[in-house]
Amino acid sequence: EPEVTQTPSHQVTQMGQEVILRCVPISNHLYFYWYRQILGQKVEFLVSFYNNEISEKSEIFDDQFSVERPDGSNFTLKIRSTKLEDSAMYFCASRDTGVGNTIYFGEGSWLTVV
Amino acid sequence: AQTVTQSQPEMSVQEAETVTLSCTYDTSESDYYLFWYKQPPSRQMILVIRQEAYKQQNATENRFSVNFQKAAKSFSLKISDSQLGDAAMYFCAYRRGPNDMRFGAGTRLTVKP
Numbered sequence: 001e002p003e004v005t006q007t008p009s010h011q012v013t014q015m016g017q018e019v020i021l022r023c024v025p026i027s028n029h030l031y032f033y034w035y036r037q038i039l040g041q042k043v044e045f046l047v048s049f050y051n052n053e054i055s056e057k058s059e060i061f062d063d064q065f066s067v068e069r070p071d072g073s074n075f076t077l078k079i080r081s082t083k084l085e086d087s088a089m090y091f092c093a094s095r096d097t098g099v100g101n102t103i104y105f106g107e108g109s110w111l112t113v114v
Numbered sequence: 115a116q117t118v119t120q121s122q123p124e125m126s127v128q129e130a131e132t133v134t135l136s137c138t139y140d141t142s143e144s145d146y147y148l149f150w151y152k153q154p155p156s157r158q159m160i161l162v163i164r165q166e167a168y169k170q171q172n173a174t175e176n177r178f179s180v181n182f183q184k185a186a187k188s189f190s191l192k193i194s195d196s197q198l199g200d201a202a203m204y205f206c207a208y209r210r211g212p213n214d215m216r217f218g219a220g221t222r223l224t225v226k227p
Contacts, residue, residue: 043205045214056214089157103215105159
């Protein structure tokens with residue numbers, strides 16, 4: 001069964017450093033998402049991406065965050081200058097066309113900022 | 115704003131028994147989608163079941179079924195014949211249209227052997 005893959009599975013970074021989290025969505029999917037889950041808290045929406053542009057973003061997704069689809073397969077989340085509070089599990093997700101189609105999640109990238 | 119409420123932070127069930135996890139949501143929309151996701155200790159988000167709001171029939175997936183009450187804005191998950199592998203965090207989620215999904219705070223399910 002096709003799946004969303006994410007790398008790295010775990011990254012530790014110094015506060016103030018830039019981090020890039022990578023995702024390979026399911027190949028025929030056109031909608032891409034990033035979600036965040038701080039330890040012990042609910043999963044929160046960050047951003048959605050369609051047709052090479054951001055279609056919606058939450059208040060969490062400020063100027064420190066950016067997304068990119070640099071080629072036909074990867075979808076990346078960049079955090080420019082990490083803060084301690086950015087420590088969380090970051091989930092990439094994707095879905096096919098069709099407004100009701102299910103969103104499939106990757107296994108997550110656990111980011112620890114020290 | 116749409117909100118999703120899971121009023122049970124923790125639930126426990128005996129192996130082979132049935133358990134129901136509660137979820138309510140707030141929306142003014144008539145067309146939307148509801149989901150239950152399972153998050154085991156590995157922390158991966160796994161889709162358990164989905165329900166389209168325009169469908170009156172409750173969704174079922176093997177041992178998992180939902181009780182969707184649109185007027186009451188309630189969407190509970192029933193797990194029958196509980197297995198040890200069902201132990202996980204369960205998140206109820208709401209989605210309107212193509213974009214973001216709103217999650218509840220989760221219910222941690224423990225299955226006792």
